[in-house]
Amino acid sequence: MDLEFDRQHIWHPYTSTLNPLTCYPVVSAHDVTLHLEDGRELIDGMSSWWSAIHGYNHPKLNQALTEQSEKMAHVMFGGITHQPAIDVSKRLLALAPDNLQHIFLADSGSVAVEVSLKMALQYWHAKGESRPKFLTLSHGYHGDTFAAMSVTDPNNSMHSLYKGFLPEHIFAKSPTLGFGEQWDDADIADFKAKMDLHHRKIAAVILEPIVQGAGGMRIYHPMFLSRVRELCDQYGILLILDEIATGFGRTGKRFACEHADIQPDIMCVGKALTGGYMTLSATLTSKHVADTVCGGEAGCFMHGPTFMGNPLACAVASASLDLIAENHWQQQVRSIESLFAKLLPALTRHQQVKDVRWLGAIGVVETNNPVNVEVIQQHFVEQGVWIRPFGKLIYMMPPYISQPEHIEALVKAIELALESEACFIQD
């Protein structure tokens, strides 16, 4: 591959043209293995950012995609419908919390978040109230488009760069109590105070249930989420749950909100929806919200992307949801979780480790120093694994089909990295 061309001309996520880095060329991927151009094989610890939950090159997903491509790859969704959209929507609504009855199919996670925020704004507009604010949490991540960024942690998304353009929303302190810790209402105090003070201006609360992903890989107490639901009910404020990272079994439940036994008014899904094959997302809502939105001045929900309900993406998503419905993921995720529980605590004896945590098929090692991305990435590749850390976080969310030896190899490679000073930026 022409890596020099890539380096000189192609932007990768969050990269600089002034200091371009060389990427690793992948030529194919099977099951949990990425194949590099030079023949090396890497055990995947990332599921390509939460998405490839069934592994790569899955025969059923391949089949769904090729069969659909022989019928039609795409057709507009305005005034036209098709079987793949109906199939995926039926499956998704059956899987999701049962108050959710209406679905909007979009093309990426960020757009699903934009759609959810627009739904909430149109909802209040229809009710004749001005509610221009959203309440969310620090350390949150909801995507890279403007509205999604406006509810993403101000420091991580550098709100100061966009001052005067980015709407300013309300950020409460993120939860500090971990998933299994003793609950204390003090953890929700700041959120409650912000709710009490601003509720007349707030259209909706938006947050990631149970696991805050890209903003810090923080795994929090389900009671926090239960209390958020109670407060939203008390004030009649909508609750938007961003299940884009957590959905489809990753935390050990189908959706993370099930840990708190609550239902959102609006829910966003994406990432693993197509098993990592195509870009597709969805925003689901209740009949009450949908009907209120559509009863307003606009008379409809005001959104309609060109590639809405793309048939290829819908077909492969249906096949992925069929795999989810077979429920093997439960045993698979549980076995990954028990391996994390067995292997991660031993890492805390390394001086570099600040904390280890895990839930379902998510394993996190928080370090005292930030990683040197280039050096640690090379270390992982030499160890035969693909793990991509950021900041002080080395984390794994492997495909559900990973076998014990794969998880052991990932943790072993992390352990070796912790012993290498070069992998970290010393202060």
Ligand SMILES: *Cc1c(COP(=O)(O)O)cnc(C)c1O
């Ligand atoms: C990745 C992610 C998004 C954004 O999804 P994209 O497909 O990258 O636009 C939004 N919310 C959460 C919680 C995510 O993890």
